[in-house]
Amino acid sequence: MGMFSFDTMVVVLGLLACFIMANHVEVGQSSPVERLVGGGARDRDSHVRKLQEFKLNFFQREPTVSLSSSSSPSPSPTPSLPGRRGSGVFPVTAYGADPTGKTDSTDAILEAISDAVSGDGDGFLMEGIRNLGGVRISLEGGIYMISRPIKLPVAGRGNMLISGGTLKASDNFTTDGYLIDLSFSSSPNLDYNYEFITLRDLMLDCNFKGGGIRTIDALRTTIDNCYIAHFATTGILVQGGHETYIRNSFLGQHITAGGDPSERNFTGTAIDLQGNDNAVTDVVIFSAAIGITISGQANMITGVHCYNKAYGFGGTGIHLKVPGITQTRIVNSYFDYTGIVAEDPVQLHVSDCFFLGDAFIVLKSLRGVLNGINIVNNMFSGSNKGIDIVQLDQTNEEFKEIGHVVVDKNNVNGMNLKATVAKGITQVNGTSWTVDFNGILLFPRRIRFVQHALLLTDASNSFPNTVLRNISNNQVVIESDTIVEGSVSVSVDQSPSMSS
Ligand SMILES: *[C@@H]1O[C@H](CO)[C@@H](O)[C@H](O)[C@H]1NC(C)=O
Ligand SMILES: *[C@@H]1O[C@H](CO)[C@@H](O)[C@H](O)[C@H]1NC(C)=O
Ligand SMILES: *[C@@H]1O[C@H](CO)[C@@H](O)[C@H](O)[C@H]1NC(C)=O
Ligand SMILES: *[C@@H]1O[C@H](CO)[C@@H](O)[C@H](O)[C@H]1NC(C)=O
Numbered sequence: 001m002g003m004f005s006f007d008t009m010v011v012v013l014g015l016l017a018c019f020i021m022a023n024h025v026e027v028g029q030s031s032p033v034e035r036l037v038g039g040g041a042r043d044r045d046s047h048v049r050k051l052q053e054f055k056l057n058f059f060q061r062e063p064t065v066s067l068s069s070s071s072s073p074s075p076s077p078t079p080s081l082p083g084r085r086g087s088g089v090f091p092v093t094a095y096g097a098d099p100t101g102k103t104d105s106t107d108a109i110l111e112a113i114s115d116a117v118s119g120d121g122d123g124f125l126m127e128g129i130r131n132l133g134g135v136r137i138s139l140e141g142g143i144y145m146i147s148r149p150i151k152l153p154v155a156g157r158g159n160m161l162i163s164g165g166t167l168k169a170s171d172n173f174t175t176d177g178y179l180i181d182l183s184f185s186s187s188p189n190l191d192y193n194y195e196f197i198t199l200r201d202l203m204l205d206c207n208f209k210g211g212g213i214r215t216i217d218a219l220r221t222t223i224d225n226c227y228i229a230h231f232a233t234t235g236i237l238v239q240g241g242h243e244t245y246i247r248n249s250f251l252g253q254h255i256t257a258g259g260d261p262s263e264r265n266f267t268g269t270a271i272d273l274q275g276n277d278n279a280v281t282d283v284v285i286f287s288a289a290i291g292i293t294i295s296g297q298a299n300m301i302t303g304v305h306c307y308n309k310a311y312g313f314g315g316t317g318i319h320l321k322v323p324g325i326t327q328t329r330i331v332n333s334y335f336d337y338t339g340i341v342a343e344d345p346v347q348l349h350v351s352d353c354f355f356l357g358d359a360f361i362v363l364k365s366l367r368g369v370l371n372g373i374n375i376v377n378n379m380f381s382g383s384n385k386g387i388d389i390v391q392l393d394q395t396n397e398e399f400k401e402i403g404h405v406v407v408d409k410n411n412v413n414g415m416n417l418k419a420t421v422a423k424g425i426t427q428v429n430g431t432s433w434t435v436d437f438n439g440i441l442l443f444p445r446r447i448r449f450v451q452h453a454l455l456l457t458d459a460s461n462s463f464p465n466t467v468l469r470n471i472s473n474n475q476v477v478i479e480s481d482t483i484v485e486g487s488v489s490v491s492v493d494q495s496p497s498m499s500s
Contacts, residue, residue: 139165
């Protein structure tokens with residue numbers, strides 16, 4: 001039943017794709033004119049020439065002519081190649097791609113891309129990156145089966161869009177490959193392979209064979225409104241380069257809406273950032289062993305909802321593998337039964353996040369370094385199992401080099417509040433009293449700063465001297481020279497380092 005309706009849907013989508021394509025031809029043909037008007041830099045003769053060319057193209061087309069390319073598995077209904085005639089739009093069906101997803105469209109799509117990147121473009125972006133002017137590879141709302149990664153045949157190209165359809169890995173897709181692979185094996189003279197490539201409105205079904213998207217040494221890449229599912233390895237891998245912006249997208253190994261009976265078996269990583277200055281914004285990760293792995297600096301995570309695999313089943317929401325130089329900001333995100341693990345973090349900011357289902361943050365020691373941490377203004381909700389909101393994992397090594405760590409102003413329901421700043425008040429009747437902060441303080445044996453004040457029941461004649469006797473073991477011991485009756489307020493802070 002389910003299979004039947006899916007097939008039916010595919011056929012309907014396929015038919016739709018044909019209509020869209022038919023429309024698309026006109027849109028594609030009109031774009032050189034638009035570009036001329038918009039560009040304004042061309043002379044009048046060329047304007048007229050292009051218009052004539054456009055008219056010629058428009059009336060020339062006959063539905064019987066097929067593509068000459070031997071690599072195309074099916075005859076194309078489109079006679080001329082819109083891309084080859086000067087339009088910047090390259091509809092893949094014009095190259096023989098099969099929008100029903102039944103036959104292999106790899107060669108056709110690669111050919112469309114090859115044409116798209118072969119134009120002269122308009123000067124350069126970064127040195128050595130030819131500006132393609134915004135060429136568009138259109139998937140025309142179709143579903144295409146591919147058996148090899150979609151790659152550019154050359155490096156040094158920029159200002160290009162691939163959008164508007166589904167790519168699906170075939171059963172023989174290379175298991176270590178990525179459906180869209182913005183990498184190039186050898187570009188010796190270039191700092192970056194590609195610049196300003198946009199991947200938008202795509203569904204990538206990896207069919208449990210490989211990964212979704214990979215970028216290597218690409219600059220200013222946008223991945224927008226993509227749905228990436230069934231990856232065996234990684235949904236999106238970013239290596240080197242800068243500024244890959246992943247936004248407004250959905251990633252999951254299995255298509256589920258939570259509480260999946262197979263959740264325990266989820267594997268793979270939804271997003272792996274092995275580079276600097278990337279941003280993941282407004283992204284949902286609905287299944288994967290690890291939501292986001294980060295091993296570069298200055299990455300920004302905001303508006304991410306991780307419910308990929310519960311911590312209880314061995315999952316992690318965000319894993320920060322940047323010991324000693326973390327420089328990561330995680331804000332305004334939602335950790336749903338899965339948390340954050342940060343290895344030897346130095347400069348990590350986590351704020352305005354919601355942790356649900358006993359989710360928590362682990363600061364994991366590799367070499368015992370922990371510095372520049374802000375975990376502030378978050379909400380934690382749990383089920384009264386006594387789970388600490390922030391935990392230290394010191395199984396490898398105790399944290400020895402602890403710098404400025406601020407865990408404060410978090411609110412908690414059904415979990416144990418942990419903080420580096422705490423206040424206590426206790427009743428006093430005697431000359432010595434102790435306030436124990438072990439319940440709340442994050443670090444054992446590490447109070448760096450204490451303030452206290454006495455409120456006497458009868459203060460008329462009394463002016464006692466007090467002294468701070470002991471702060472070891474997170475217990476503050478205060479003594480007075482006379483018997484004091486009243487209460488004492490104590491505030492402690494673990495964050496200042498000794499010298500500051
Ligand atoms: C992979 O499978 C497709 C059809 O599913 C076929 O067209 C293609 O030749 C196969 N490729 C290899 C390398 O076996
Ligand atoms: C998880 O995987 C194991 C073995 O890999 C299998 O026996 C088990 O049935 C799977 N569980 C679910 C719920 O799919
Ligand atoms: C304080 O201690 C004294 C002597 O131990 C006792 O007499 C007094 O009632 C105590 N005051 C309060 C408020 O408990
Ligand atoms: C502080 O208290 C601990 C026990 O909590 C004790 O071992 C230590 O000797 C005390 N230090 C001083 C200076 O009294």
